[in-house]
Structures are given as C-alpha cells and as structure tokens.
Amino acid sequence: MTAPHTAQILTGPPAAEALLKETAERAARLARTPHLSIVRLGEDPASVSYVAGKDAKAKATGLSSAVHALPAETTQADLLALIGQLNADPQVNGILVQLPLPRHIDEEEVLLALDPDKDVDGFHPVNVGRLWTGHPASVPCTPQGVMYLLRHYGVEVSGKRAVVVGRSNIVGRPMAGLLLGAHATVTVAHSRTRDLGAVTREAELLVVAVGQAHFITPDLVRPGAVVIDVGINRVERAGKKPRLLGDVHPDVAGVASALTPVPGGVGPLTIAQLLANTVAAAERQAVGQPAGRTSGRP
Numbered sequence: 001m002t003a004p005h006t007a008q009i010l011t012g013p014p015a016a017e018a019l020l021k022e023t024a025e026r027a028a029r030l031a032r033t034p035h036l037s038i039v040r041l042g043e044d045p046a047s048v049s050y051v052a053g054k055d056a057k058a059k060a061t062g063l064s065s066a067v068h069a070l071p072a073e074t075t076q077a078d079l080l081a082l083i084g085q086l087n088a089d090p091q092v093n094g095i096l097v098q099l100p101l102p103r104h105i106d107e108e109e110v111l112l113a114l115d116p117d118k119d120v121d122g123f124h125p126v127n128v129g130r131l132w133t134g135h136p137a138s139v140p141c142t143p144q145g146v147m148y149l150l151r152h153y154g155v156e157v158s159g160k161r162a163v164v165v166g167r168s169n170i171v172g173r174p175m176a177g178l179l180l181g182a183h184a185t186v187t188v189a190h191s192r193t194r195d196l197g198a199v200t201r202e203a204e205l206l207v208v209a210v211g212q213a214h215f216i217t218p219d220l221v222r223p224g225a226v227v228i229d230v231g232i233n234r235v236e237r238a239g240k241k242p243r244l245l246g247d248v249h250p251d252v253a254g255v256a257s258a259l260t261p262v263p264g265g266v267g268p269l270t271i272a273q274l275l276a277n278t279v280a281a282a283e284r285q286a287v288g289q290p291a292g293r294t295s296g297r298p
C-alpha cells in the first residue's frame with residue numbers, strides 16, 4: 001500500500017492551461033501568426049505521439065505549425081539542407097528537431113546548424129551560453145516549464161536549497177541554471193554522486209530527471225520538501241497502452257509537502273512552454289531584436 005497522501009499534488013494541466021492562455025493572447029497580438037516547424041525522423045512510437053501532440057496543441061493555441069516527417073534513412077546532408085531552408089525562411093519563427101535522432105545522425109552537428117534565434121528548444125550552445133550568463137532567450141522547455149509550474153503554485157525558490165538529480169543537457173543542466181538564476185543554492189547530483197541520500201536529504205526543492213522508474217524513495221527525501229518529478233518511464237504492456245512511471249516513488253507523497261504526478265505533472269508544461277518559446281521567438285523576430293536582450297538579468 002502507498003503511504004497516506006500528505007503532499008499537495010501539483011498537477012500540470014491547470015498551470016499548462018494558464019501558460020497556453022497567455023501564449024494564445026501574445027500570439028494574437030502579433031501581426032503575423034507565429035509558425036513552428038517540427039522535424040521528425042523515423043517512426044519511433046513515442047516521437048510520433050509527442051510530435052502529434054505538439055502539432056495539435058500549436059494549432060489549438062492559434063499558432064501555425066508544420067511537421068516534416070522524414071524517413072529514418074534520411075542522410076545527415078539532407079537533414080542539414082532542410083534545416084538550412086527553414087533557417088532562411090522568414091515565415092518560420094521556430095524550429096524543433098525531435099530527439100532522439102537515428103544513430104547515423106550526428107546530433108551535435110544538427111543542433112549547431114539551427115539558427116539560435118529559431119532554436120525553440122534552447123539546445124544550441126549559443127542559447128546554453130545565454131542561459132548561463134544571465135541573458136536567457138530560448139530555454140529548454142521542460143526545465144522552463146518546471147519554473148512556470150513552481151510560480152503557478154506559489155513555490156518560493158529564492159534562497160532555497162535546491163538539488164537537481166540528473167545532468168542531461170535537456171533537463172538537469174538547464175534546470176540548475178534556471179534555479180541559480182532564480183537565486184536558489186543549487187547542487188547537481190548524478191550517477192557518480194557518493195551518498196546520494198545525504199545530498200538529496202538536504203534539498204528543500206528536489207528536481208529529479210534520471211530516467212529510472214521510482215528511483216527516488218521516501219528515505220531520500222527531506223520531510224516537507226517540494227519534489228518535482230521529471231521522469232517519464234514507459235513500461236510496455238502487451239496489447240495495452242504503455243504505462244508511464246515517474247522517477248519518484250509514489251510513497252514520497254507521505255514525506256514531501258508537495259509533489260508533481262506522472263503523468264499529468266511536468267509533461268503538459270513542456271508542450272505549453274514550447275509554444276511560449278515559439279511566440280517569444282516570433283516577437284523578437286518581429287522587431288528585429290537579437291535574442292537574449294529582451295529581459296533584464298534574472
């Protein structure tokens with residue numbers, strides 16, 4: 001049995017709806033409908049489903065979007081040629097290349113080929129630099145969505161001890177950069193961290209992105225901590241839809257003061273933030289403003 005539920009459950013959909021509403025209003029204020037181009041290679045079922053979700057949400061939010069679904073065998077040169085076209089097309093405000101890419105593709109070269117000002121994932125090294133120097137422009141959607149969720153639920157970050165478990169370029173590292181920008185004291189733990197529990201039990205805010213189902217158990221959590229579960233582990237079941245499990249064991253609800261569920265937690269924010277990043281890119285492009293100069297220091 002699971003422990004009694006004491007933690008507040010920070011559900012994603014209400015926060016995502018709020019962000020989508022703001023985003024739709026900003027999109028409507030632009031002279032031209034913001035356009036997102038999504039590039040996908042191959043037919044990985046998770047990628048097909050995520051991309052379809054992004055495309056549908058974009059349209060429902062008043063953006064224009066197009067999916068370039070290319071065969072898995074697409075060559076590096078052909079992919080780079082498409083990115084070059086999209087970079088040069090003034091109608092295209094944002095470009096997303098769905099990851100992971102097939103093994104024969106050099107992912108780093110692809111991300112470097114994107115125009116940083118159209119890179120709505122925030123994966124280009126120029127955007128990574130902008131984040132870490134305090135001039136964030138496009139910031140990776142999942143960690144940026146986590147920040148939105150924390151604000152939506154009134155979770156204070158400034159001055160808190162935050163621990164991020166996981167150091168990926170997509171979640172862990174940018175999450176640490178954003179929390180630091182929001183004045184938390186940040187520790188990044190990972191697979192080589194010695195005595196992980198001693199580190200995670202220090203966390204007033206614990207963000208977990210390791211990709212292992214139920215990795216964080218109650219004994220690793222400080223009583224009263226706010227716990228953000230970024231894990232999405234698909235457990236396949238014969239003849240049924242895969243089950244989604246987070247990186248945080250549900251019993252953590254008996255120890256934490258607040259916890260995001262999986263599914264229905266951070267995931268919906270990721271898509272909403274992607275559309276917000278696209279509209280922000282379109283706004284900057286409309287006034288010919290370089291990215292990273294639109295806001296003050298964090």
Ligand SMILES: Nc1nc(=O)c2c([nH]1)NC[C@@H]1CN(c3ccc(C(=O)N[C@@H](CCC(=O)O)C(=O)O)cc3)C=[N+]21
Pocket residue numbers: 049050096097098099100121141142232244262263264265266267268270271
């Ligand atoms: N270039 C690129 N940018 C990405 O942002 C990107 C990517 N590649 N590759 C894959 C990951 C994964 N990702 C998710 C988006 C939404 C949900 C989401 O909405 N999840 C729902 C459930 C979805 C379901 O039922 O499968 C939830 O957690 O409630 C999950 C995962 C974006 N990614």
